[in-house]
Amino acid sequence: MSRRVKLTVAYDGTDYCGWQIQPNGITVEEVLNKKISKLTGEDIRIIGASRTDSGVHALGNVAVFDTESSIPPERMAYALNQKLPDDIVIRQSYQVPDDWHPRYQDHVVKTYEYHICNAPVPNPLKRRYSTHVSFPMDVEAMKKGAAYLIGEHDFVSFCNIKTNVEDTVRTVYALDIMQEGEDITLRITGNGFLYNMVRIIAGTLIRVGRGFYEPERVKEILDEKVRTAAGVTAPPNGLVLVEIGYDDSENGGYSEEERR
Template sequence: MRRIRLVVAYDGTNYHGWQYQPNAVTIEEVLNKALTELLREPIAVIGASRTDAGVHARGNVAVFDTENRMAADKICLAVNQRLPEDIRVQSSGEVAPDWHPRKQRCVKTYEYKILNRRIEVPDKRLYTYHCYYDLDLEKMRRAASFIVGEHDFKSFCSAKTQVTDTVRTVYSLNVERDQEDVITIRITGSGFLYNMVRIIAGTLLWAGTGLIRPEEVAEILAAEDRRKAGPTAPAKGLTLIRMFYPDEMQEQAEKP
């Protein structure tokens, strides 16, 4: 038995998230079906990040076990021939039999995109949240500075979460605008709570429109109360960019 790791990119528009659901089409379900047909054995992938309905990804990670002897690095090419055009496996490779994508130390990067102009642009409608209010970029950056570091992010976590430990570390949080009026919120951290990035985006939108002072973000964190933070921004603006496993890089560096 071999364990294969995949790096998966997808447009989440037409899917009800990553995780299998009995009455809805999900990324996990489509991958399982394509891999099962390709390898001619039942395949069940384990995903690192169970993204919500409508959320996109460029670098989600998944593993599965197989008896098939197909070259690991060729599986991505072969399975892509069986996948719809809005899902593509970017790479595939063999890992240790006990390697689990949710049990490794991981650094995740997400981007949330906001189209900030008076009139929406049709070709950006699926991948950005349209905000027609003028957003003050400097206020958003100032608000973002209070997020960076290790904090209890209970205020930025959906009430639906079942985790008891809500302390997380945000390594960086940048806010930039391009020439097409798209504001990108790029956040990198040790892990994220349910809806945490989208709630942070909603709170930064509050700061950008002047509904709160940037300094109030510190008060929101201290309150540990979801009702104090901004709204959960729509899913379509969110993309999982990358999942990085630093322990693997250290192990490779230590090899003679």
């Protein structure tokens, strides 16, 4: 009897060419397919929720696969972690309904963090997981600029032109900017994000923080509705997909929140 297993996947993206399988270089999806196939003895092709770019990290990406394995779904995480390299970890595994799809759900809440190390010289212990900005940054100005992005907007100005999405309207529920010593963290929650959207938002807010843009420029960029308006795309290594929450309470109660 086949059943669908949902995985919560964390990885250090430094040494991977992103999530999705591609001809040049190893990807997280590829490693997972291989290791799950080895574990179950089947030819497994996982379906991922978010195709993170090369170098981007995750604490809570989501994937599903169908298996006839007798290994209890809740034990899959432990069993897989014995086989996976130490830069990929399955944080949780459990059974979901056979038709549950990680990308086609009505109520999805995604959370990303973008990490900046703001110090005169780089910190070698943070270089893999943050972008270094050596010039002083005005965090209050960044917060003011960020406020314009909260709510439902057409984010086409904050989308890589290589996207194939037609509807570029998304809702940002929260965009917090936190400072602790040399660490500045952008934490953004929304119902979905366009291609490179978080990194373009980060790149734009870094410009605000450095004083190249006034905070009000963020609203103008939104209104201009053209990609060239926004700041550069911030480097991938500062980005972490923190969590994908599904409000599936009507549908079996297997949401992330409840399982914690």
